[in-house]
Amino acid sequence: MRERIASHFDPFVIPFLIGMAFVLGYCLIAMIRVIAQLPKADRKRFLVSLITPKYIWINIRDIFLNCLIHVKLWKRNRVLGFMHSSIAFGWFMIILLGHLEVMLFVPERIHLFYYPIFFNYFVAETESTIQGSLLMFLMDFFLLMILSGIAIAIIKRFASRIVGMRRTTRLSLLDQVGLYSLWAIFPLRLLAESFTAHISGGSFLTIPTNWVFRQFLGNDLNALPTWWAYSIALCVFMCVLPFTRYMHIPAEMLLIPMRNAGIRIRHPRKGFALLEVYSCPGCGVCIDACPMSVRKANCKDCTVYLNRQLRRGNERRIEEISDKCLLCGKCTAVCQVGAQGPELRVAQRERRKYALSPSFAGINVRPMASAVVNGAGGESGGVLYFAGCMTQLTPSIRRATTSLLDKAGVRWQMMDPDGGLCCGRPLMMAGRSEQARELIAKNLEIIRASGCDTLLLSCPICYRIFKEEYALEGIRVVHHSVFFQELIAAGKLQVQREDGLKLVWHDPCELGRGCGIYDEPRAALAAAGEVIEAGKHHAESICCGGSLGSLTLSFEQRRPMVQNALDNLTVENPSEIVTGCPLCLATFVRAADRPVRDIAEVLDSHS
Amino acid sequence: MDFGFKLSPSSAVNLDTVDHARYDRLVRLEPDALTCIGCGSCSATCTAAPWSGMSVRKVILGLQRGRDDEVDAMLSRCMLCGKCTMVCPRGINTRHLILTLCRLNRKGEVVR
Structure with a gap:
């Protein structure tokens, strides 16, 4: 081992240093800005989480698994998973091993920022020691790993279907600069190290490359230009990084601890x-x-x-x-x-401004409240069934639900027999949460007056907001699919299984992804017939297209989405489509080529 | 003297004195409003109707007749549940129409 450059410096490191200084400075300022913009309580919560041992461990684990290994991507698409983890993890290892080399061989140079990156230029090493050959082997191994990832990335850019993506984003100009400089970095590193390999040593990748090039470029002067090119590619990549999609690399490292601390979008x-x-x-x-x-x-x-x-x-x-x-x-x-x-x-x-805002604070809910008080007949406990606005459009759900409640011998009463107030979720989706809070307060008054211990909902839109935003301590909020599954499991509801009945369950967005309820409705349906799966199901189920979330989509624009969702549900050719949401039901019924029913209707007709 | 009945004020609408600014702006932003046939399906399904008299049909009609106070009173009861949109035989996105109307002041300007 010997140091080749007496001054420990060469001008070619300057572009790298400029790039590094820029990107570190930018990220530091951006990080301070983001943290400063958090509401005070959130900021405190985040900073406290950073020094809490439990969170420190979770954060390190999540950053390692997500940023370097890309575990989520591996689960989704192995080729893309390999591509990302080979580049991210490989690059990380090369930087780590570079520092290790400096610390082992020239510890007095560790303060030089560029030494670990351009180690092979400054230090000639020998393979004769185990340390040296092992490190050089590992360096070459990880470089090869990155290069294989880059190769897949190039294929993906020109033919995304090969790696399983139908559509990919159209890149902006700066994104393209970032992309091409990222692609250039590693082949240039290979060239630079190869041209230096007969002086500084190398391993299974760099030595053969060196040998090949020396056959027709037998000149050491080639080394320096390639080191310059490598340094410039690094500089370009780091200088455009903040303005490209590659900003996700530093941003995600802050996002993960912030999300773990429970910070939300405000x-x-x-x-x-x-x-x-x-x-x-x-x-x-x-x-x-x-x-x-x-x-x-x-x-x-x-x-x-x-x-x-x-x-x-x-x-x-x-x-x-x-x-x-x-x-x-x-x-x-x-x-x-x-x-x-x-x-x-x-x-x-x-954030939108309105000239006119609805107001619900003045609504008199006393008649509705006294109706549920009378309905309870002085007894506390029991089930309060809130059908919700949408169920009024699909009265079959309400009929089936109340019939099932009677069959199971449950003591129940309706909260909105003659129509009631909206739950507030549609207002929230439209960004009018202040008005939604007024409705929530009104509905709470009625629910509290009833003295019930269970609030039953047949609409997942209502279910989600009752669970998330209503202060209903002591009252169980339950979706009817879960409630009936429990009644069946407890033997209170007898459901006859029909042979040859193939049912497919459509996971409504608000129930599945919104509240994490996937298994109970399937278990309940299994009592009535054979449950088969749609093409995409559980967390990846496709929205029916009727969602209230969209403010601007017209009926005509929604039609192809409805058809697409139906096609997805019918890939296994079910005899019936079953859902647990009145909105999905109303949307599907218009376009489906086979019966669509609510889970309550299916269970009611088989009990 | 109480006759058990009395004269009611005239409910005649003088279209010459009506300011159509808000309606005109609405029609420009939501051209679908022109396709309304006034069937009343929206009023029949409205969740707010039983306790507030809300009706999208009446809102559109009221705008044309300059009944601004009635229109605002109805709009301020809408809970955006979206049932009127689902039943509209003309496929009008009534929910968005209401949101757009709420963004307009009486002069028909979009507030920012």
Whole structure:
């Protein structure tokens, strides 16, 4: 081992140093800005979590698994998983091993920032020691790993279908600069190390390459230009990084601890939302997942493009994208960094100014409250069934639910026999949460007056808001699919199994992705017939297209989405489509080629 | 003297004195409003109707007749449940129409 350069410096490291200083400075300022923009309580919560041992461990584990290994991506698509982890983990290992080499061989140079990166230029090493040959082997091994990842990336860019992506994002100009400089870094490193390999040593990759090139370029002077090129490629990549999708690399490292601390989006442009926008890697997985993208015109309204427009500050498009979305949450379910597209859009809708705001504080709910008090007949406990607005459009659900309650001998009464107030969720989806809170207060008055111990909902839209936003301590909030499954399991409800009946369960967005209820409805249906799965199901089920989340989609625009959702449900040719949401039901019934029924109707007709 | 009945004020609408600014702006932003046939399906399904008299049909009609106070009173009871949109035989996105109307002031300007 000997140091080749007496001054320990060469001008070619300057571009690298400029790039590194720029990107570190930028990220530091951005990080301080994001943390400063958090509301005070959130900021305190986050900073405390950073020094809590439990969170420290979780954060390190999550950053390692998500940022370096890309575990979520591996589960989804192995080729893409390999591509990302080979580049991220390989690069990380090369940097780590570079530092290790400096510490082992020239510890007095560890303060030189560039030494670990350009180690082979400054230090000639020998393979004769085990340390040296092992380190050089590992360096070559990880470089090969990265190069294989880059090769897949190049294939993916030109033919995304080969790696299993139907659509991918269209890159902006700076993204392209970042992409091509990233592709260039590692082949250039291979060249630079190869040209130096006969002086500084190398391993299974660099020595043969060195030998090949020396056959026709037998000149040591080739080494320096390639080191320059390597350094310049690093500089270009780091200088454009903050303005490209590669900003997700540093941003995600802050996003993970912040999410673990339980921080939520409060403002569409500040704090956590800003961080999420910058954490979007622009991979475009959400494009294929989005139910709207069955029509090509809607592809540009997916979360990846919302994030891009938010970075550019294109107000017109931001408004358009925010209002169009169905808020089904599928983009979040498939997103590799867990960017919350729906929450971001609702936050955006909440910023909107209105000349006229509804007011519900003055509504007199005393008649409704006294009706449930009389209905309870002085007894406390029992089930209060809230059918909700949508169920009034689909009275069959209400009939079936009440019939099942009678058959099971449950003591129940209705909260809205003659129609009631809305639960508030549609207002919240439209970004009018203040008005929704007024409705919540009114509904709470009625529920509290009834003295019930269980609140039964047949609509997942209601179910979600009753669970998340209502202060209903001591009252169990339950969706009817779960309630009936429990009654069946307890033997209180006898359901006859019909042979040859093939049922497919459609996971409503608000019930599945919204509240995590997947298994109970399937278990309940299994008592009536054979339950088969749709093409995409559970967390990846496709929105029916009727969602109240979208403000602007017209009936005509929704039609292809409804058809797409139906096609997905009928791949296994079920005899009946079953759902647990009156809105899904009303949407499907109009377009389906076979019976569509609510889970309560199916259970009622078999008991 | 109480006759058990009395004269009611005239409910005649003088269209010459009606300011159509808000309606005109609405029609420009939501051209679908023009396709309304006034069938009343929206009123029949409205969740707010039983206790507030809300009706999208009446809102559109009221705008054309300059009944701004009635319109605002109805709009301020809408809970955006979206049932009117689901039943509209003309496929009008009534829910968005209401949101757009709420963004307009009486002069028909979008508030920012």
